Amino acid sequence: MLRVAYDDPEGVEGRLRVTEFLTSIPAIGQTKCARIMDELQIAASKRLGGLGRLQRRRLREFTADWVSDHGGTGDRLVVLAGPTAVGKGTVAGYIREHHPDVKLSVSATTRAPRPGEVEGEHYYFVSDDEFDRMIAAGELLEWATVHNAYRYGTPRGPVEEAIAAGNSVLLEIDIQGARSVRRAMPEATLVFLLPPTWDELVRRLVGRGTESPAEQQRRLETAKVELAAVEEFDHQVVNHEVREAAQKVVDLMRPRRGRRHAAPRHDLPRTGGAPHSKESLHG
Numbered sequence: 001m002l003r004v005a006y007d008d009p010e011g012v013e014g015r016l017r018v019t020e021f022l023t024s025i026p027a028i029g030q031t032k033c034a035r036i037m038d039e040l041q042i043a044a045s046k047r048l049g050g051l052g053r054l055q056r057r058r059l060r061e062f063t064a065d066w067v068s069d070h071g072g073t074g075d076r077l078v079v080l081a082g083p084t085a086v087g088k089g090t091v092a093g094y095i096r097e098h099h100p101d102v103k104l105s106v107s108a109t110t111r112a113p114r115p116g117e118v119e120g121e122h123y124y125f126v127s128d129d130e131f132d133r134m135i136a137a138g139e140l141l142e143w144a145t146v147h148n149a150y151r152y153g154t155p156r157g158p159v160e161e162a163i164a165a166g167n168s169v170l171l172e173i174d175i176q177g178a179r180s181v182r183r184a185m186p187e188a189t190l191v192f193l194l195p196p197t198w199d200e201l202v203r204r205l206v207g208r209g210t211e212s213p214a215e216q217q218r219r220l221e222t223a224k225v226e227l228a229a230v231e232e233f234d235h236q237v238v239n240h241e242v243r244e245a246a247q248k249v250v251d252l253m254r255p256r257r258g259r260r261h262a263a264p265r266h267d268l269p270r271t272g273g274a275p276h277s278k279e280s281l282h283g
């Protein structure tokens with residue numbers, strides 16, 4: 001499994017030269033490495049920890065392409081994350097209904113079922129002991145304590161089986177979980193769902209009416225911090241309208257195969273959503 005430690009510039013991998021990283025990949029020798037570095041516009045002296053944002057993205061996309069071309073998950077594993085009440089559940093639900101070819105991962109959680117929630121469809125509802133067991137047995141691809149309350153985790157088996165069978169898998173998880181997936185499966189595509197504006201996010205949270213005013217306040221504080229994580233994601237999709245946002249997420253799951261030759265890597269669009277300014281979200 002290819003793994004790139006961009007997040008730890010002082011660590012052993014952060015100090016690794018990009019050329020060393022590339023030539024450690026089977027079938028990439030000096031000549032091919034030089035050509036790839038040229039294509040990615042990265043100087044030969046660069047270390048993994050010293051790459052600029054664009055260079056990191058180009059290298060990450062190259063890695064994803066490589067894994068895809070050599071039997072890895074490629075673009076078939078997509079993570080949808082974003083701040084509270086942005087509409088992650090709504091967009092994922094729309095995809096479940098209208099794109100049956102996309103497999104939605106069903107998480108395990110220690111929280112109690114809400115009225116209408118179905119075991120094995122919305123979540124696997126498990127006890128704390130069972131969740132501990134799943135962690136110890138390595139059955140979770142990632143897990144996190146969300147909103148300081150309950151634990152949520154992605155069962156590893158179904159994700160791996162779906163990918164092996166050639167299906168696309170969508171994980172609707174929180175931002176900590178997205179980071180864990182990036183570490184475990186660097187070739188996964190990370191999508192950040194954004195609200196059209198900060199005020200609209202507040203309206204959606206309040207309008208949903210599932211949290212007390214104090215809890216809403218706490219989640220909004222967290223949301224401000226979480227919005228800053230947008231830069232870590234491969235794509236941004238603004239959830240103006242559910243159908244359109246869902247389509248953009250599904251479009252990102254199309255196989256990347258062949259694209260490398262269709263357009264220079266640095267010309268590939270990064271964002272799936274409309275232009276926006278981050279400042280306006282905090283307004």
Ligand SMILES: Nc1nc2c(ncn2[C@@H]2O[C@H](COP(=O)(O)OP(=O)(O)O)[C@@H](O)[C@H]2O)c(=O)[nH]1
Nearest residue numbers: 107108143144146152153154172173174176177
């Ligand atoms: N890390 C992680 N987060 C998850 C997982 N499943 C759900 N979540 C997140 O847990 C949070 C709470 O979900 P939920 O209990 O459905 O409540 P709601 O978001 O308040 O409707 C959401 O932010 C989800 O994205 C998972 O398997 N792993």
Ligand SMILES: Nc1ncnc2c1ncn2[C@@H]1O[C@H](COP(=O)(O)OP(=O)(O)O)[C@@H](O)[C@H]1O
Nearest residue numbers: 084085086087088089090204208239240241242
């Ligand atoms: N595109 C949208 N336009 C208007 N309202 C939306 C949109 N997407 C979601 N909502 C509403 O916003 C609220 C929060 O959505 P939800 O899916 O529960 O968010 P999350 O899963 O991100 O916490 C819900 O009341 C939902 O109906």
